[in-house]
Amino acid sequence: MKELTYTAAAREALTEEMARDATIFVMGEGIGKRGGNFNTTAGLFDLYGGVRLCDTPITERGFIGLAVGAAMTGTRPVIDFMFVDFILDGMGEIMNQMAKMQYMSSGRLTMPVVLRGCIGIGGASATHHSGNYYAMFANVPGLRVVVPTTPADAKGLFKTALRGYDPVLFLEHKSLLNTKGPVPEEDVAIPFGVARIAREGHSVTVVALTVMVNRVLQVADTLEKEGISVEVIDPRTVSPLDTDTICASIKKTGRALVVDEAFAPCGIGAEIAARVMETAFDELDAPVRRLNGAFVPTPYSPPLESVIVPSNDAIATAIRDLVRE
Amino acid sequence: MKELTYTAAAREALTEEMARDATIFVMGEGIGKRGGNFNTTAGLFDLYGGVRLCDTPITERGFIGLAVGAAMTGTRPVIDFMFVDFILDGMGEIMNQMAKMQYMSSGRLTMPVVLRGCIGIGGASATHHSGNYYAMFANVPGLRVVVPTTPADAKGLFKTALRGYDPVLFLEHKSLLNTKGPVPEEDVAIPFGVARIAREGHSVTVVALTVMVNRVLQVADTLEKEGISVEVIDPRTVSPLDTDTICASIKKTGRALVVDEAFAPCGIGAEIAARVMETAFDELDAPVRRLNGAFVPTPYSPPLESVIVPSNDAIATAIRDLVRE
Amino acid sequence: MEAELDLVLRLYRTMAAIRLTEERLAQSHQAGLVHGACHTYVGEEAVATGVCAHLTMRDSVFSTHRGHGHALAKGVPMAEVMAELYGRELGCSQGRGGSMHLFKPEVGLMGTSGIVGPCILQATGAGYSSKLMKTGAVGVAFFGDGASNNGAFHEGLNLAAIYKLPVLFVCENNMYATEVPMSYAAGNTDVYMRAAGYNIPGIKVDGNNVLAVYEAAGTAIKRARAGEGPTLLECKTYRTRVHAEGMKESGYRPMEEIAAWKARDPLKLLREQAMRDEICGDPEFDEVHSSVAGQVAAAHKQAVESPYPEGRDALSHVYYEVQA
Amino acid sequence: MEAELDLVLRLYRTMAAIRLTEERLAQSHQAGLVHGACHTYVGEEAVATGVCAHLTMRDSVFSTHRGHGHALAKGVPMAEVMAELYGRELGCSQGRGGSMHLFKPEVGLMGTSGIVGPCILQATGAGYSSKLMKTGAVGVAFFGDGASNNGAFHEGLNLAAIYKLPVLFVCENNMYATEVPMSYAAGNTDVYMRAAGYNIPGIKVDGNNVLAVYEAAGTAIKRARAGEGPTLLECKTYRTRVHAEGMKESGYRPMEEIAAWKARDPLKLLREQAMRDEICGDPEFDEVHSSVAGQVAAAHKQAVESPYPEGRDALSHVYYEVQA
């Protein structure tokens, strides 16, 4: 094990896979010599040159569409899009083309594209640099949607993305980029659709997404002292979504809360609640609860911004309430 | 009451409101002299001329963005987009701009835009002319999402859309366009967020969306003979979503099924299931069930197409199973 | 002279194959054999024919809702095109796509699309693959005048220009997008002139003259293969049938305009030119024509007799599946 | 001569207001008073100034991530711009927006945007409102060279062209999009040349010469008000600070280039020209300058002293609310 930041871990996956597979190339704004707005490609230009680390004009639709055509003709594009808000201009290419291409060609074409970049609220980035949107992508058949929380998961899941044949949204919460954690020395590819039990517990199951995993872990430590033992589950990928692990935990705890910075309506929490009810109704001692970010665009000013994201206090209260229910 | 088709009813709302409000204009491909791909604007060009019935080039992003600017400066654009699949190219303008403009301007700007057009599977339209996507839009704060089933609702909800100040997705299932029904003579505007009880019953609550309402009503007639009394609820708008009416019905029946042609993951059914569980857990005698279209792009050939949409048989089976549970 | 005769008859054969297949499909549409939309290419055959004559199977073609002609010219068997519109398993997309979603990657037909625009970007992507892997392959996008006003045009052409990609952008300017005239929809109806904005060659050609298309496309493709970058080729042409089968000529375009373009039928023009240049005459053309007619009839028969896919086939290939 | 003196000092005052506000904001950024991003307009002041000098409050401006200058030139009070970046209630967006989301519809500043592109389309929409309601108002979009390669540029300019809308498209070509040079990102770096593709006037002007911008914008706006349609005005200019405060000059552009453009500082150029034309001299300019400096200091003080918004304010105005 070595200690790496989240971004460094993902970059390690990228550079290792680029060394292994000459068909991988990266496109995005400032990902060439500059090494990426978030250092996602720092040093790679010198290793692999300008055709494999290709700077683009501000044409999100254009280069996503280009990636589709490239994947259809035998290469593996990685689109480094900076903020997920920007690729809304390319939603047509993602949903109508990329997601459907394998299906429409009956599997004769594959679509090994990775779309990677930032999500999340924080740092007064305001409303055009703070989308989450993984629920939307999870609503689209043909896409894989990956939301790693730890450096080790960032690396292992990125490897799986780069070795697979499906289009992958690889979404990195901006507050995680500089967090550090242990990363295995060996070549580990983590399969999609397998949740991680981030903490074992027996009073209540909390499913948390991306940055909220870390927040919930903090709260769980506090609650432990109150005698509440929280099991924390990090789904890691939301499409596919591992409800087996969640239901198994509920079998033990009888109660579940989903903590998610993203919007509630038709979100991941809704899907988890519905699936848990469908398959583990009789195990539930209380309804599955959701704690989400407020259903509003992201405001800029710190006192406004902090109100719209689930706080440690709100999480603790929600867990206490649920245990009491 | 008069008898009108769905499209004629919506058109009546449009022409009446255009007569009343000179700031309303319609944009889209072929909506001028031609009267719209689905006759949505037939006859209006002669009444209101080319500036208010404005044909466009194939620039979905462009004219949606134009609509945002127009609404900011005092007019009321209606975007007639043909198929919802086409406006994915304008998702950036919808989600980043249109949906957020009132919020970002602290209410000093309003955003009275109606985006209207077809959704839905049917008629071998294949995968680029059969999106549903209302769940996605319901995930976005700032948008209103309207999915009328009957001609009367199409007219009454369109009026509300044209008189309000929020951006509205007005989504018309292609299989409903030529269906007929009674429409009040008077000027009725139906408020958003109020579900319609399409059929009263006491054994089970079925929430159905758009075209599935009619299918469920047929099945309910059959099941009546088996002694199963189905209450059918049509939410009519999915953002806002009227869960009060749904929960009130469940109080009576103890059981609920959501029937929806659209994709299940993070769909409206998931949201309903989660909310029902949150607010009516103790009323439930069985888990809320979902019956959705298959999680696949829409295939063309009729035998393939029919497999992916909930059939009368599948609906009947799901209801029977739920009642037995 | 021999070579020219070969070429002329080869081009004529492809154009006839498109024409007769389309006419068969139009009939089939009336007969209810085609389940969804059907946009024919009648009148525009020279464009796909002249361009695709230069392509090998490693080159890839990306097309639009009006894609039957591109599919046939690229080498998709007639029966597979027809069977696709009839919704059969034999169809080149196994019945999943219909008229607007024709796929045959085996011959480089990388898909037609029901959405206007994306083919421009995808051809650019094919050019990128070619550059990265140094295959020498060319990406070709066929699209209409309507698509040229879409943002995808601007982004795609500029990307191909700055990366100097081996791409050919073929704008089939038939003067209308559905029923909206290009003269209404564009500030400047000469699409080829926009190439200057990207600093790439923009060529205008008579899209009903297959030899002219063939020559212009040849130059552009040679340029592409030589690593000199993309070309925008605008082919002025006309669809002589309605936008989509089942629609009416509602008066949005003058009858005289239609008649004038019918008089410039690309098959007829080629015959006349070959006659004028003394390359060959009606007998040779007629022979090709009737041989193609026989193929079309046989293909249609094969297509109608082929089975529908099984319903459960609808559920596979959403994600990658390890091939057995 | 009087009139000219007035104009010169008015333009100078606006440019100085932008310059000194930006420099104050840059300091404030270092001091941690600015919570998010901060893209300054230093070096480009002549563009917003020359254009907005023609606008009334009924005309509307749509801008980008680099929008402080447009806001100030359009009449947003300095204190409200600063307070917005400091996240205060006094801010023109009540602290909701920060640097990239400045709103003051009361004076026609219809918003800056963190997304590159949309302002082009929204200005087109403002032009459409003007046409429909016959108000005579003009919509103005300011955007960078980077935005000119985006599909929104193509769609917006063409729409404005075909509807003959009263819109002015101002491309601020500062030769870089973040650190990507325009010479890399565009097949043709002369953005004004693309106007020919839409059959509208495309004008190139020295964006550091405020009088040149003023004159060219005047012609274009007169044209717009006369119902003759849109104009594309390309202003060649340069940002002399980094892309966003906190970044470093990482070597993507030559130091000599920066120095050369600093030597062409728009405030200095205006002084020189006024001197050359014997309109006025340093004393008059210096007086304006120090009066503006005083305003900036006062505005900064007002902004820092104003309170933060209440957390619960974050939840209002997602949907229309009936005003009390």
Ligand SMILES: Cc1ncc(C[n+]2csc(CCOP(=O)(O)OP(=O)(O)O)c2C)c(N)n1
């Ligand atoms: C993005 C998008 N918008 C609208 C449509 C509907 N549509 C189908 S064909 C067509 C006209 C296309 O015109 P053009 O590009 O000139 O091609 P042509 O039909 O003339 O060959 C339109 C508007 C579509 N398929 N995709």
Ligand SMILES: Cc1ncc(C[n+]2csc(CCOP(=O)(O)OP(=O)(O)O)c2C)c(N)n1
């Ligand atoms: C759609 C989109 N893509 C990417 C970005 C990130 N971004 C912010 S500013 C910028 C460069 C803009 O360049 P230009 O348009 O030339 O304006 P300038 O900063 O030079 O004034 C980029 C790429 C964005 N804001 N929006």
Ligand SMILES: [Mg+2]
């Ligand atoms: Mg056309």
Ligand SMILES: [Mg+2]
């Ligand atoms: Mg720039």
